[in-house]
Amino acid sequence: MSYIKTLMNGEQSIFNPRKLTPMQRITLRFVVVGVLYYGLAAIEGMIMRIYQIEPITFLGSDHYFAILTAHPLVGIFGSTYLIVFGAFLFVVPFMMKKPLWSIKLANATFWLITIGTFVFWFSGFLTHYAPLYTLYWPLPADFNQFDPLSGAFFITGIAIVMLGTVFFVINIFKTIAYTPEGWEKQPSGALLADAIGYSGLRNMFRKKTKQKEHLVDIPVAAIARGTVDTALNAGIILFTGVLILVYMVAAIMGYDLKTTVIDALLYKNWFWWGLDLIADGLVLIFVAGTWYLLAMMITGRKIFMQNIARAALLVELIVSWTVWSHHLLSDQAQPGILKIISGEFVTAFELITQGLAFFVTLATLWLARPLKMTNELKFLLGGLLGFGLAVPAGIMQADIGLNRILHNTQWIMGPHVHVAILVGLTMTLYAAIYLLFPIVTNGAKLYSQKLANFHFWAHLIGGIGMGAFMGMAGLQGMLRRTIYYEGEFNLYMILAGICGLLLLLAFFAFLYNIIMSVGINGLLGIFRPSPNKTKDLLPAETE
Amino acid sequence: MTDSSLVLYGQTIAYTCYAIVIILVIAWFGFVVTRKGKGNKVSKTLFYSFVTMLVILGVSLHIVTFNTIPWVSMDLDRKNIQADQVFDITMENHQFILPQEKFVINCGEKVMFNVTSNDLTYGFGLFRKDNSMMFQMQVVPGHVNDILWEFNENGIYTIRSTEYSGPKGHQMIIKDVVHVIGCE
Numbered sequence: 265m266s267y268i269k270t271l272m273n274g275e276q277s278i279f280n281p282r283k284l285t286p287m288q289r290i291t292l293r294f295v296v297v298g299v300l301y302y303g304l305a306a307i308e309g310m311i312m313r314i315y316q317i318e319p320i321t322f323l324g325s326d327h328y329f330a331i332l333t334a335h336p337l338v339g340i341f342g343s344t345y346l347i348v349f350g351a352f353l354f355v356v357p358f359m360m361k362k363p364l365w366s367i368k369l370a371n372a373t374f375w376l377i378t379i380g381t382f383v384f385w386f387s388g389f390l391t392h393y394a395p396l397y398t399l400y401w402p403l404p405a406d407f408n409q410f411d412p413l414s415g416a417f418f419i420t421g422i423a424i425v426m427l428g429t430v431f432f433v434i435n436i437f438k439t440i441a442y443t444p445e446g447w448e449k450q451p452s453g454a455l456l457a458d459a460i461g462y463s464g465l466r467n468m469f470r471k472k473t474k475q476k477e478h479l480v481d482i483p484v485a486a487i488a489r490g491t492v493d494t495a496l497n498a499g500i501i502l503f504t505g506v507l508i509l510v511y512m513v514a515a516i517m518g519y520d521l522k523t524t525v526i527d528a529l530l531y532k533n534w535f536w537w538g539l540d541l542i543a544d545g546l547v548l549i550f551v552a553g554t555w556y557l558l559a560m561m562i563t564g565r566k567i568f569m570q571n572i573a574r575a576a577l578l579v580e581l582i583v584s585w586t587v588w589s590h591h592l593l594s595d596q597a598q599p600g601i602l603k604i605i606s607g608e609f610v611t612a613f614e615l616i617t618q619g620l621a622f623f624v625t626l627a628t629l630w631l632a633r634p635l636k637m638t639n640e641l642k643f644l645l646g647g648l649l650g651f652g653l654a655v656p657a658g659i660m661q662a663d664i665g666l667n668r669i670l671h672n673t674q675w676i677m678g679p680h681v682h683v684a685i686l687v688g689l690t691m692t693l694y695a696a697i698y699l700l701f702p703i704v705t706n707g708a709k710l711y712s713q714k715l716a717n718f719h720f721w722a723h724l725i726g727g728i729g730m731g732a733f734m735g736m737a738g739l740q741g742m743l744r745r746t747i748y749y750e751g752e753f754n755l756y757m758i759l760a761g762i763c764g765l766l767l768l769l770a771f772f773a774f775l776y777n778i779i780m781s782v783g784i785n786g787l788l789g790i791f792r793p794s795p796n797k798t799k800d801l802l803p804a805e806t807e
Numbered sequence: 808m809t810d811s812s813l814v815l816y817g818q819t820i821a822y823t824c825y826a827i828v829i830i831l832v833i834a835w836f837g838f839v840v841t842r843k844g845k846g847n848k849v850s851k852t853l854f855y856s857f858v859t860m861l862v863i864l865g866v867s868l869h870i871v872t873f874n875t876i877p878w879v880s881m882d883l884d885r886k887n888i889q890a891d892q893v894f895d896i897t898m899e900n901h902q903f904i905l906p907q908e909k910f911v912i913n914c915g916e917k918v919m920f921n922v923t924s925n926d927l928t929y930g931f932g933l934f935r936k937d938n939s940m941m942f943q944m945q946v947v948p949g950h951v952n953d954i955l956w957e958f959n960e961n962g963i964y965t966i967r968s969t970e971y972s973g974p975k976g977h978q979m980i981i982k983d984v985v986h987v988i989g990c991e
């Protein structure tokens with residue numbers, strides 16, 4: 265009976281959704297749906313893992329590639345965007361000690377991303393539209409292989425996600441700069457300058473006595489910096505989406521627009537410029553910001569060498585705009601000079617900026633010794649290790665010589681992409697979830713520490729192991745985006761499959777732990793309208 | 808020219824060693840950060856040395872590979888290098904269209920593969936008998952996609968598209984097309 269009670273009402277029946285403020289409620293919605301979409305991406309990943317051991321006969325290759333198209337998009341937009349946006353829409357007002365600019369807009373972001381993700385996933389599931397996330401021209405408009413109507417639904421789903429993203433960007437910058445009702449006028453310009461890292465840069469050239477006090481904390485600065493890239497990226501994806509939609513609508517109406525009008529290489533440059541803002545701008549910077557936030561909250565101290573860390577965020581802004589050519593090192597028509605400067609040398613700066621964030625975070629933790637090995641600290645160390653492994657792997661493949669033998673192999677997908685995303689990014693996000701959990705739930709208790717420990721080890725070993733075995737297969741010549749029918753790389757694929765299974769088990773352990781902590785009633789409760797209308801982040805009595 | 812498998816071997820050793828070290832460093836850090844330690848200080852010199860090391864590593868990697876991996880300078884300068892043989896290959900409708908059935912290359916020859924796509928973006932790669940990859944490039948429609956390679960080992964190689972071009976293109980393979988002969 266008490267098991268059923270815990271299942272319905274959560275651990276010790278502490279969690280009460282009626283007491284949540286609208287801000288807590290919306291944050292929880294973002295995180296819960298984001299976690300569920302992570303589960304969907306992981307299940308899709310596991311289906312592909314099985315397929316790579318033994319192509320499943322009832323699932324045709326068309327369906328495999330539809331999964332391969334949806335999987336990273338569900339992972340990035342449905343999961344990462346939702347969790348990150350939800351957390352940041354809470355953290356920015358939390359750190360700035362003022363209300364979010366618009367809760368309505370935050371709700372709109374939540375619904376648009378949730379629905380948009382469902383729309384593109386479902387249309388891919390039903391119709392097998394499969395141009396993959398890179399959308400190399402003219403594949404997305406190749407109507408010999410894909411039906412234009414299904415493609416139009418798919419692209420519309422992505423466009424809906426991007427609209428939600430634009431609303432997030434507006435909300436973040438407005439929250440940093442605006443003056444809440446009844447407050448003294450806020451210095452909007454100075455706040456924004458500090459947020460994007462300009463003041464940190466100036467402080468580096470001022471004497472210690474003349475250095476200006478920072479107006480925003482460093483995690484907010486990192487969030488603002490990453491949000492610039494998010495905005496640019498949304499612009500590029502929206503623009504490209506509209507372009508593809510034009511071809512689709514024309515095809516539906518019976519016109520055959522010439523695809524050769526668009527230069528495939530130029531298109532690849534601009535699209536990768538935009539996509540790379542997710543990978544090298546947004547992910548690296550948002551992650552650095554989250555590391556700083558975690559380190560500050562775990563230790564209760566300021567960040568070590570914070571002026572340099574702030575300036576590095578600004579440098580990363582420029583770097584992230586100029587590294588895209590490392591994705592075109594195997595494109596022979598791409599000018600050599602772009603390959604060398606943008607592809608190799610500017611990209612090498614990512615080793616420096618990310619290495620710096622890595623060091624600064626570790627140093628901040630070190631200075632607060634002895635620390636308790638909490639869940640957030642454990643997962644933070646896992647996240648740091650993930651990037652410690654994946655960034656150098658990326659730097660290696662961003663070399664003209666090595667790219668010739670690594671590009672489009674499983675090496676890129678394993679030690680670089682999945683280790684960065686699953687170990688680096690996801691473990692950092694889990695750290696933030698474990699840290700913010702008691703704050704946004706008004707002190708709900710975690711159901712089982714044993715499950716949290718299992719979650720940690722299974723995810724860490726599964727993530728690194730899967731990356732390693734994919735990498736080994738890649739070094740032996742196994743391509744990405746390819747089905748092997750003769751078991752050519754079976755040994756590695758079986759081992760990667762076991763690690764994939766560990767990742768999936770880790771996810772279910774986490775999900776179960778969270779459900780048992782807040783209860784099914786609690787979980788459903790966060791989707792009901794809020795009985796209290798305050799703009800405060802936390803209810804009065806817990807503040 | 809050094810075989811690409813040797814470069815991969817070197818890379819595997821280097822990265823594996825690095826991965827073990829960084830895992831151990833984080834494990835050690837996780838252990839000591841929970842204990843009381845003497846001198847809770849992090850010197851700025853350590854910080855600046857670390858950043859300097861990253862700069863040196865990031866930049867020197869490319870200088871080292873430029874000087875040690877033979878195909879890099881050849882690739883960047885390929886317009887000025889006379890090829891011993893040129894093979895013009897077309898890709899269209901998820902098919903390779905080859906100028907001849909078999910490409911026979913004599914040991915030590917520099918060969919230009921000039922690949923044109925008439926519709927989609929494809930890839931072009933050469934694979935050994937054990938499925939490992941010798942090299943690859945992207946094949947973008949409307950552009951010249953050429954790669955110069957020097958062959959110094961006997962072998963029979965398979966051509967395969969290395970880029971996804973839609974579900975119809977996922978098995979673009981022509982087995983045993985390239986034959987390198989005459990090496991000791």
Ligand code: HEM
Binds near residue numbers: 306332743767
């Ligand atoms: C948790 C378990 C996961 C498993 C088992 C898994 C497995 C896989 C597999 C088997 C592939 C196909 C590789 C190939 O081309 O042969 C793949 C591709 C990919 N995955 Fe995952 N994955 C997981 C999670 C994620 C998540 C959460 C994300 C993003 C946030 C992600 C991003 C990607 C990307 C970007 C690709 C490349 C797609 C392409 O080539 O177009 N994965 N994954």
